[in-house]
Amino acid sequence: MSYVSAQQRYIQSLPKYLTLCEHNYVRALKLLPNERRIGQERKVQLGHSTFAVKVDDTAKYTTDISIKQEAGHLPSVKPLYLTVRMYHDAKVAEIVHHDFHQRIKPSYAYPNPNMHQKDEKYQLNAFLYDWLVACVENGRAVLNWDVNNGLV
Template sequence: MTYVTAEQRYIQSLPKYLTLCEHNYVRALKLLPQERQVDQERKVQLGSSTFVVKIDNTAKYTMDISISQEAGHVHSVKPLYLTVRMYHDAKVAEIIHHDFHQRIKPSYAYPNPNMHQKDEKYQLNAFLYDWLVACVENGRAVLNWDVNNGLV
């Protein structure tokens, strides 16, 4: 007698994922530059690392921002680079690219040649959530004081 086993496909919990993306949206708004125009940026210092949050593109209902590590690199670890799309109508934010790679698929077959996890998209957005929480609670905005304009 031969048994055939059905391969278990990864099925993402949509309510859990949307809740995560809603939390990311609220926290990402706090890190955006005050002037929300293309090429505006804000620097955030977290520990010995400095990150840049830059507005790459804006549209009526969306905004693409990039988060990159400017200083505080760890030897043998690539500096952080994420592209996050914020959907203002749905009030969610999710990673669409990481480390200059192609778009992230909702799920991956496993095993695969690039060794992506089945739930890689969820894991990356969970990482974004943790990073945003750390920045909002413990980060410091790097202020660019302009002494010549009488601000100080």
């Protein structure tokens, strides 16, 4: 007698995901540039790496920011690049693009041709949480002193 097991579809825990996105929102606010206009950016030094947090787009209820690793990446590893959408009415932030790829689906069938994990969207946002915590707790803002402007 042979048994065929029905493959269970991945179902994301919405309360767990929203809690993660709420934590990301609070920490992402701390890394935004003082002026939240399109094109403004803030540099963050974390260890030997430098990251740029740039405001890409703003609307009434949302802000899109990009996080790009500018220095300190290993030659064999692509530098970090994330696009994060902050929803100000719901006070959540989530990754919408990563490494210049298409939008991230909520879940993927497994196995799939691109070898995405079933819960890839959750894992990416959990990575964003860890990265934001590291930046807020251990990162340093890169200061650009303008000697000709009389600041020094």
